[in-house]
Amino acid sequence: MAPLNFCLVSFGGFMDRSTEKKLTESAVDLGNNGKSDAVPELLGLTASESFHVKRLAVSALGKLAGTANSAEVVPVLLKCLGDSNPQVRQYAMKSLIAYGADSEKALCDLQDIAANPSEKDYNRTLAEKAVSVISEAVRIRLEKTESKCQRCSVKINVGEFARSMKAFQRTYCDKCFDEVFLKRRNYDTEIEDKKTIETRSGTLVQSDGERIIADFLHSKNISKLPIRRTDQDHRRICHPSGFLPS
Numbered sequence: 347m348a349p350l351n352f353c354l355v356s357f358g359g360f361m362d363r364s365t366e367k368k369l370t371e372s373a374v375d376l377g378n379n380g381k382s383d384a385v386p387e388l389l390g391l392t393a394s395e396s397f398h399v400k401r402l403a404v405s406a407l408g409k410l411a412g413t414a415n416s417a418e419v420v421p422v423l424l425k426c427l428g429d430s431n432p433q434v435r436q437y438a439m440k441s442l443i444a445y446g447a448d449s450e451k452a453l454c455d456l457q458d459i460a461a462n463p464s465e466k467d468y469n470r471t472l473a474e475k476a477v478s479v480i481s482e483a484v485r486i487r488l489e490k491t492e493s494k495c496q497r498c499s500v501k502i503n504v505g506e507f508a509r510s511m512k513a514f515q516r517t518y519c520d521k522c523f524d525e526v527f528l529k530r531r532n533y534d535t536e537i538e539d540k541k542t543i544e545t546r547s548g549t550l551v552q553s554d555g556e557r558i559i560a561d562f563l564h565s566k567n568i569s570k571l572p573i574r575r576t577d578q579d580h581r582r583i584c585h586p587s588g589f590l591p592s
């Protein structure tokens with residue numbers, strides 16, 4: 347067992363084994379407890395002279411993704427990507443993956459690791475995976491922030507985005523789309539229902555005022571007063587009673 351002990355000491359710095367054991371156990375426990383108040387202690391352990399402690403602290407910080415403040419953790423993980431020990435770099439990458447889009451700043455360094463011929467193969471493969479996962483997370487986050495319903499502010503999915511853009515040229519969630527679309531369609535129907543007064547040209551209008559104007563225009567040989575209706579996509583901004591043909 348002597349050579350193994352020597353190995354641990356030479357790789358792990360000059361920390362005695364019982365201290366190292368205590369600190370590694372502490373790092374694992376703090377990660378498993380899942381409490382964000384463990385972050386300061388774990389950040390401290392990432393500066394340990396033992397790479398075992400460092401590696402497990404970095405791993406524990408990954409387990410706290412979702413509860414820990416990523417602005418505090420990600421810069422430390424980023425620093426660990428440059429650690430002299432390949433296993434510390436490996437665990438830093440795994441943890442950065444756990445922080446998803448919040449690890450965006452690590453993308454350049456991860457690309458460098460993936461392309462570095464002197465890096466371990468397992469780290470190069472992992473770096474490639476990390477770049478892909480984090481980039482996708484960033485893309486999804488961008489898409490979501492850009493696609494909020496303009497009426498109720500809920501985040502909308504790609505299908506809702508396409509549906510509302512096609513009909514309205516603005517982003518609406520399905521619920522708002524249905525409400526506004528139905529309201530608009532009902533409004534059109536309601537206007538048609540109210541048109542009971544016939545003009546001299548035979549056009550139906552809503553009021554005597556409209557009839558007087560229509561009859562005046564008719565007397566000036568503007569016989570037909572076309573009414574703008576909704577087009578096939580129901581794109582309507584306003585509801586004029588009519589317009590003058592050019």
Ligand SMILES: [Zn+2]
Binds near residue numbers: 523
């Ligand atoms: Zn909405």
